[in-house]
Amino acid sequence: MTELLAYAAARYNYWVYILLMLIGFYAMVAHGNLLKKVIGMNIFQTAIILFFLSTSAKRGGTLPIVGPEALAGGVAPAQLMNPLPHALMLTAIVVMVATLGVALAVLVKIYRRYRSFEEDVILDRL
Amino acid sequence: MIREHDSVIVRTVVRALVPFIQLFALYVVFHGHGSPGGGFQGGVILAASYILIALALGRAELDRLVQEGAVLVLGALGVLIFALTGALGPVLGAPLLDYEVLSLPGVHGPEARALGILIIEIGVAIGVAGALTLIFCRLAKAGEGEGAP
Amino acid sequence: MSVLLNALFLALLVILAVAAVRVRDLVGAVLALSAYGLVLALTWAGMGAVDVAFTEAVVGAGASTVFFLATLLRTVRTEQVRLPRARAASLAAVLLLGGLLFLATHEFPSWGDPASPASVHVSPRYLRLGYEETGAPNIVTAVLADYRGYDTLIETVVIFTAALACWVLLWRPKA
Numbered sequence: 001m002t003e004l005l006a007y008a009a010a011r012y013n014y015w016v017y018i019l020l021m022l023i024g025f026y027a028m029v030a031h032g033n034l035l036k037k038v039i040g041m042n043i044f045q046t047a048i049i050l051f052f053l054s055t056s057a058k059r060g061g062t063l064p065i066v067g068p069e070a071l072a073g074g075v076a077p078a079q080l081m082n083p084l085p086h087a088l089m090l091t092a093i094v095v096m097v098a099t100l101g102v103a104l105a106v107l108v109k110i111y112r113r114y115r116s117f118e119e120d121v122i123l124d125r126l
Numbered sequence: 127m128i129r130e131h132d133s134v135i136v137r138t139v140v141r142a143l144v145p146f147i148q149l150f151a152l153y154v155v156f157h158g159h160g161s162p163g164g165g166f167q168g169g170v171i172l173a174a175s176y177i178l179i180a181l182a183l184g185r186a187e188l189d190r191l192v193q194e195g196a197v198l199v200l201g202a203l204g205v206l207i208f209a210l211t212g213a214l215g216p217v218l219g220a221p222l223l224d225y226e227v228l229s230l231p232g233v234h235g236p237e238a239r240a241l242g243i244l245i246i247e248i249g250v251a252i253g254v255a256g257a258l259t260l261i262f263c264r265l266a267k268a269g270e271g272e273g274a275p
Numbered sequence: 276m277s278v279l280l281n282a283l284f285l286a287l288l289v290i291l292a293v294a295a296v297r298v299r300d301l302v303g304a305v306l307a308l309s310a311y312g313l314v315l316a317l318t319w320a321g322m323g324a325v326d327v328a329f330t331e332a333v334v335g336a337g338a339s340t341v342f343f344l345a346t347l348l349r350t351v352r353t354e355q356v357r358l359p360r361a362r363a364a365s366l367a368a369v370l371l372l373g374g375l376l377f378l379a380t381h382e383f384p385s386w387g388d389p390a391s392p393a394s395v396h397v398s399p400r401y402l403r404l405g406y407e408e409t410g411a412p413n414i415v416t417a418v419l420a421d422y423r424g425y426d427t428l429i430e431t432v433v434i435f436t437a438a439l440a441c442w443v444l445l446w447r448p449k450a
Binding site for chain 1: 308330355383390440
Binding site: 174 | 325326329330333334337338341342345346348349407408409410411412413415416417419420421424425427428431432434435437438439441442444445
């Protein structure tokens with residue numbers, strides 16, 4: 001039992017990320033409203049970014065900002081968070097919001113033409 | 127069209143707050159070396175300050191302050207600053223994006239690299255701020271001239 | 276303490292994500308998404324990813340919400356009440372994907388393990404030599420702008436291209 005708990009404690013974070021991703025995925029496939037699909041896509045993306053960032057976490061670690069001691073070789077990498085996922089995901093978030101803008105622009109165009117965000121209504125009017 | 131907010135309190139607070147937000151954005155950009163922050167964060171804060179102007183003081187006020195064409199040019203300029211700084215390397219016989227070619231008298235090695243990082247962070251900030259402001263302007267303007275459904 | 280906070284944030288994230296998907300009023304859904312973005316920023320700050328949390332607080336809770344609301348300003352506000360088509364098939368696909376990913380977590384290093392494969396390659400070198408080589412004490416900035424400058428350059432181009440696409444898509448010549 002304690003083994004099982006320890007196993008879960010080491011992994012429950014991942015399970016929650018998967019759950020978030022699935023919530024987004026469900027919204028994308030099951031909902032007919034296009035804006036809901038975009039919301040789902042947003043949740044899906046953030047879940048993946050969450051997962052990437054979690055690979056940078058180190059128990060007992062601190063921020064990846066070093067002091068002058070680094071010049072003397074006094075940095076212990078195990079005590080600082082891994083900076084690489086941070087740098088990659090930082091750009092990914094800004095790209096996410098820029099592409100969100102494009103998605104919404106497409107939605108506005110669709111609405112102008114078909115006067116609806118509902119998938120089946122749009123399919124009827126095509 | 128996003129109209130001016132009804133409350134005089136909101137309008138006054140936003141008018142007072144916007145310069146500080148923009149100052150903070152600049153601080154975040156220029157202090158990216160030593161503390162959390164940098165071009166992307168500063169850029170989005172800068173864009174947020176313009177979006178705040180539009181939300182509280184109305185689209186007309188934003189149009190008065192910035193022109194869409196100018197924002198587009200600024201966005202392109204940001205990317206260009208980054209790309210040209212990176213291209214200095216190959217021009218001067220070093221790898222692409224090698225900032226050590228920025229060595230000036232008294233500035234070399236890591237200092238030249240820090241200078242290069244600062245320049246491209248400024249480029250990123252201008253580019254990101256321009257891009258996000260432009261997207262907002264376009265989306266907010268999209269429905270103009272049509273009756274609400 | 277930080278473990279408890281992390282668990283609390285994760286629980287909030289799930290609740291807000293479900294709310295954002297389930298609420299029929301689209302403005303309500305967007306606001307739930309905004310709250311989701313804010314809690315996400317807090318989660319990342321707790322994880323030590325302050326630079327990312329910083330960006331997400333502005334972008335997730337601020338800019339993207341405003342983009343959504345600007346879209347909703349002139350379009351419909353509510354999602355029409357009807358049962359999703361092929362609901363069983365969607366649920367099956369979601370559960371299958373979830374099951375596969377769940378099984379895959381068995382192979383993962385335990386969360387926050389300093390010796391996990393992602394943390395023992397390149398990044399120790401960045402941490403040890405980053406300040407010395409680039410003069411930037413914030414190693415995230417050093418990686419972003421110098422070691423991975425290529426990546427960042429192209430990302431900036433992508434962002435600008437997205438803005439351009441948005442501009443062109445909603446272009447309306449004056450009649």
